[in-house]
Amino acid sequence: MMNKVMTAADVVSQLHDGMTIGIGGWGPRRKPMALVREILRSNLKDLTVVAYGGADVGMLCAAGKVKKVIFAFVSLDFIPLEPYFRQARQQGAIETMEIDEGMFLLGLKAAGMRVPFIPTRIGLGTDVLKHNPEIKLIQSPYADGKEWVAMPAIKLDVALLHVDRADARGVCQIKGPDHYMDDLFARASEKTFVTCDELVDTSVLNGIDEARFVFWERSETTGVVHIAGGAHPTSCAPMYGFDAKHFKEYNGSVKEEGGWQAYFDKYIACTEKEYLEKVGGLDAIKKLPLPVF
């Protein structure tokens, strides 16, 4: 029987410069931040980051890890504009493929389905087509006679996800209200590495009331890393909300001279165990209130 348990360092050792890396979650919600931090500690560079973006994208931009971002938005929700993504864009420091949220879904879906594109009306008439000349139009072979957008597959080398709990075989459970596009990220990628708040025995996940919260088969999961609080400062509902205070500090740092370096020195240039202590410990994280929208 397969045992997929590994460490964050094991995951990062399988990443290479120039890779296309998909990151699950949505804005400030259920991001695999411990893995992002591990990438920040590494020498990796020239990454293409594919995400419904939040601080994951912002931090990777701030640290100079990013060549290109494939995105529909980058936002912390309650802080609408992500500070370091914004800075990187305004400095002209990164390449982009800016697409609609649904085109993004279709691109991942196409990759998972192993088709080169999925036809859609989305994007017609907009500058999404102007700024992404690699997205082509296609003439319908059917009676409608229309031109359609052929949304290309977004193939990922690696997907990084965070889930509530998983077992050693890679069965992943998400009990929060939304699994976002994490299942599509898993299917669109060659390898999928998942961090989990709880590593559990398979028996914990058995039963139809539990199985309903598993959104992809374990065959899509390459590796499982147990990092309690691994989504912090993003949320992992229903276990914990996002850390508004931490995000405010992070957001404020962009206005300070050397602000990112100070944030890095304080929160990244340490072990994950030390990080957890610096942000108040796991008990404090578990007490972070769930956001009310």
Add this chain to the structure above:
Amino acid sequence: MSEHTLVDLIICAASEAWKNDGEVLATGIGVVPRLAASLCMKSINPDIMMTDSEAWIVSEPVPVGPRGDYTPKYESWMGFSRIFDNVWGGKRHAMVGPTQIDRFGQANISMIGSDYKKPKAQMLGVRGFPGNSISHANSFFVPNHNKKVFVEGECDMVASVGYNPARLAKGWKLEEVADIRWIITNLCILDFTGPNHQVAIHSLHPGVTVEQVQENTGFPLHIPANIPTTALPTAEQLALLNQVDPHNIRVTALG
């Protein structure tokens, strides 16, 4: 006439946007659009559907702000992937707040500036605007009606498709790519009922003149012969509004 503020008037007027929509998902992004949809569902069109702004369709609008003992009346799961299923099927009417709107009804929340590769100001990104605009009805809310929002040329980044013949794809009609209903601002309500979908003044808020609206808009508006004054909120509407906004969060919504 009841005691009301400008934001009350805007919300009550905006609630009419979904009046004849039947059973569609009404999505209001931001406090004013959300309250407008909530008020609509509680009064003029109880058949619209709303979410809790997170992942569930609810049987009645969820009040904005802290909920106390209130539990949303969850009706069905509506995570983001399913939102797109709904969007692409077309049974939705969203009201959103663009950063820029041009004379074609094209809208932008992505970035500001003439150099896309190095924006003067990076905003959110196109989000769901391209897909929303070509899939279902849309209305816009503009808290501060001025020429920075209602731009003279085209938007810096056209994120949502409008009634622009120059951008029409082969085989499509303008009416198939855009269905833009109202633009509700702090001065007036605009619609697209002018010749060739020209932006027209639908109604003026009390005390606002045609000249004032035109001066604050970067493109020529169609001025109908008779322009009504935007309806004042009724006491019943204000009472319902207090139910969906019990903490009066709307008071700061115009900035």
